[in-house]
Amino acid sequence: MGRSLHVHKNDMVVIISGNSKGKQGKVLKVYPNDQTVIVENVNIVKRHTKPSQSNPKGGIVQKEGPIQVSNVMVIDPKTGKPTKIGYAHVTDPTSGRRKTMRVSRKTGEMF
Numbered sequence: 001m002g003r004s005l006h007v008h009k010n011d012m013v014v015i016i017s018g019n020s021k022g023k024q025g026k027v028l029k030v031y032p033n034d035q036t037v038i039v040e041n042v043n044i045v046k047r048h049t050k051p052s053q054s055n056p057k058g059g060i061v062q063k064e065g066p067i068q069v070s071n072v073m074v075i076d077p078k079t080g081k082p083t084k085i086g087y088a089h090v091t092d093p094t095s096g097r098r099k100t101m102r103v104s105r106k107t108g109e110m111f
Contacts, residue, residue: 005030005069006085006102007037013072014082015042020067024075028064036066043067076104077111 007013011027025040045065051058073082084105091098101110 005032005035005037007069007072007074008102012075012077013037013039014075015039015067015071016073016082017071018067019043027072030069031066034066035069037069037072038064038066039072040064074102074104076106076109078104078107078109081106083107 007027007030009027009030012024013027014024015021020042023039023042025042027037028040029038031037041064043065044062047061047063049055049058049061055061074085075081076083086103086105088101088103088110089098090101090110103110
């Protein structure tokens with residue numbers, strides 16, 4: 001079973017360690033079982049591909065590689081700076097159901 005991560009798809013993140021330290025990008029894909037994420041224009045790798053219908057010539061293709069989730073921090077939408085993530089349990093007033101929301105540790109804003 002996969003775990004829930006502090007990073008979700010379409011979050012803006014900053015890389016805090018490794019070769020791409022300091023770069024920012026949008027999370028394209030999350031792999032909870034592997035504890036990795038793919039971030040737009042970060043950790044570019046080259047792959048040699050065979051010819052196929054979608055790529056008739058084949059050749060060398062550049063694409064994003066996965067990064068450990070511990071090496072990224074979510075950017076606070078309010079301040080634009082990296083922040084740790086907390087969790088808050090909120091009751092939805094219309095349906096009465098409890099939801100878990102992510103909370104910025106710096107500003108306290110929910111997202």
